[in-house]
Amino acid sequence: MIFDALKLSLFVVCCSTAIVGIAGVAFSYLLAKSSFRGKDLLDAFLTMPLVLPPTVTGYYLIVLLGRRGILGSYIYELTGWSFAFTWEGAVVAAVVVSLPLMIKASRASIESVNTDYETASYTLGKGKLETFLRITLPLARRGIFAGLVLAFARALGEFGATLMIAGNIPGKTQTMPLAIYEAVASGDDHRAQVLAVVLTAVSIAAIYLTNKISRTAFYG
Amino acid sequence: MLTIDVKKSFHKQHDRLFHLDLSFSVNAGFTVLTGPSGAGKTSLLRMIAGIIAPDEGVIELGSTVYFDSERRIDMQIQQRNVGFVFQDYALFPHMTATQNIAFGVRASASADRRVKAEEMLSLFHIEHIADRLPHEMSGGEQQRVALARALSCEPRIALLDEPLSAVDIETRSKLLDEIESAQDRAKIPFIYVTHNEAEATRLGTNRIYIRDGRVAAAEIA
Numbered sequence A: 001m002i003f004d005a006l007k008l009s010l011f012v013v014c015c016s017t018a019i020v021g022i023a024g025v026a027f028s029y030l031l032a033k034s035s036f037r038g039k040d041l042l043d044a045f046l047t048m049p050l051v052l053p054p055t056v057t058g059y060y061l062i063v064l065l066g067r068r069g070i071l072g073s074y075i076y077e078l079t080g081w082s083f084a085f086t087w088e089g090a091v092v093a094a095v096v097v098s099l100p101l102m103i104k105a106s107r108a109s110i111e112s113v114n115t116d117y118e119t120a121s122y123t124l125g126k127g128k129l130e131t132f133l134r135i136t137l138p139l140a141r142r143g144i145f146a147g148l149v150l151a152f153a154r155a156l157g158e159f160g161a162t163l164m165i166a167g168n169i170p171g172k173t174q175t176m177p178l179a180i181y182e183a184v185a186s187g188d189d190h191r192a193q194v195l196a197v198v199l200t201a202v203s204i205a206a207i208y209l210t211n212k213i214s215r216t217a218f219y220g
Numbered sequence B: 001m002l003t004i005d006v007k008k009s010f011h012k013q014h015d016r017l018f019h020l021d022l023s024f025s026v027n028a029g030f031t032v033l034t035g036p037s038g039a040g041k042t043s044l045l046r047m048i049a050g051i052i053a054p055d056e057g058v059i060e061l062g063s064t065v066y067f068d069s070e071r072r073i074d075m076q077i078q079q080r081n082v083g084f085v086f087q088d089y090a091l092f093p094h095m096t097a098t099q100n101i102a103f104g105v106r107a108s109a110s111a112d113r114r115v116k117a118e119e120m121l122s123l124f125h126i127e128h129i130a131d132r133l134p135h136e137m138s139g140g141e142q143q144r145v146a147l148a149r150a151l152s153c154e155p156r157i158a159l160l161d162e163p164l165s166a167v168d169i170e171t172r173s174k175l176l177d178e179i180e181s182a183q184d185r186a187k188i189p190f191i192y193v194t195h196n197e198a199e200a201t202r203l204g205t206n207r208i209y210i211r212d213g214r215v216a217a218a219e220i221a
Helices: A002-033 A039-050 A053-066 A072-079 A086-109 A114-121 A128-139 A141-156 A160-166 A176-186 A189-215 B040-047 B097-104 B110-123 B139-152 B169-184 B197-205
Strands: B001-010 B017-026 B029-034 B056-061 B063-068 B082-085 B158-160 B189-193 B206-211 B214-219
Touching: A002 A039, A002 A086, A002 A128, A002 A141, A002 A176, A002 A189, A002 B063, A039 A053, A039 A086, A053 A072, A053 A086, A053 A160, A072 A114, A086 A141, A086 A160, A114 A128, A114 B082, A128 A141, A141 A189, A160 A176, A176 B206, A189 B017, B001 B040, B017 B206, B017 B214, B029 B040, B029 B169, B029 B197, B040 B082, B040 B158, B040 B189, B082 B139, B097 B110, B097 B139, B139 B158, B139 B169, B158 B169, B169 B189, B189 B197
Parallel strands: B029 B189, B029 B206, B082 B158, B158 B189
Antiparallel strands: B001 B017, B001 B056, B056 B063, B206 B214
């Protein structure tokens, strides 16, 4: 039981961190480097899960992706499958709640890259994409790593939104935080303790890692 | 032949409007731009490079039109092929001297880029710092790498924004030699912004004094 929850948690969190890494960097670039109508709105929309109670975020996910949801009903009609009560649903919940942390960290670091470096790259004939990949991204890497670690930790601890969209099915959607809740509720103190210690260890490691990254000398 | 005839209004501090209205034309060789800070020298370089656009006017280099508001031409920065030396060099901090220089070389094969970069390193007498990162170089070395990088793409014009302001006086005179011989090899216009009267006198085949966004005095050979 403990291993099931641990394995599922790590799997879900790795999937979500990979998605958050790519989507987070793309959104950060968009928010940091371009101006378009509705930019502030997009920013607010993406940041919202940071302040919204996770159960409310989860409720909106059901409204959007549930079997009878706005998008979910189409998906269900086409495929006979829905995000509700699946590990994929748990991944979606983890992505939505951890994306804002990634965006906050990576956007700030992308914005802090001296624009002269990018301009220099343009004068040397390089386009925007190449300049981003070869100049901006490597120079912003500390903030991007820090964002990834924070997103990983936040996703690992995700409870409310996951419970709403993915439920609490042991071996299928029961991640570690849900398993702790169930262990306590059913009076299995030993299991709760072991799970809590494991999660605490991972969280401390995450904090240690972010601090180390932000203190490391930039080059060399 | 570089022909400039540009107008641009900026909002400066305290919302004061600043008008830039510059026109002159110069040939290949050195053109020194002098004048008080905030007079519009750096803005002019940035307009030639295509980093900022004038409100109206014309920028032409030979038969190539970089900018023409009436004909709605505004060539992209990447296509202009200018060699820009920034005031603080803007060397890519995560790349070695060789990598910085190779970054600008227009060759598709990476071996060709490396060969060209090594050639530039030896032209500027900096082979010994090939594998150093910018923060491991002295000011004069950084300056040489910046110059080599700007010229490695075989530009049609070189724009130097106070390139020697951050190096000590002894290094300065050596670097001036390097810059002069680089111009001699490249035979393209070098537009050189400086506050330093000695540099201006030494390099100034053409001298343009800019004040309050206007050409206040010009000596053109």
